[in-house]
Amino acid sequence: MTIGAGFYHSLALRSDGTVIAWGYNNRGQTNIPSGLSNVVAITAGVDHSLALRADGSVIGWGYDAYHQTDVPANLTNVVAVAAGFYHSMALTSDGNVVAWGLNEFGLTNVHEG
Secondary structure, three states: OEEEEOOOEEEEEOOOOOEEEEEOOOOOOOOOOOOOOOEEEEEEOOOEEEEEEOOOOEEEEEOOOOOOOOOOOOOOOEEEEEEOOOEEEEEEOOOOEEEEEOOHHHOOOOOOO
């Protein structure tokens, strides 16, 4: 089992690949999408959540005012996810980082080191 903690909500990934959520749900952050399964990783932002499926796809839900749950349509082969305050990120199998959501202070401007 894996856990994730947002601002006022929490997530847990069960060994069967399903997700449970609890806590404050003012913006849908604990409303698990219907049919969500085959999950291998989870993460929680302030009031949004992300799940990574075994097929490398990402699902987002909860507060979306800054498009932090609008997963880019061409995003594939994801191996890790992370959620910030109002932004989200994914690491792909080829080592690329993809970021979306609020770009305050350049949070989604990914730079190569």
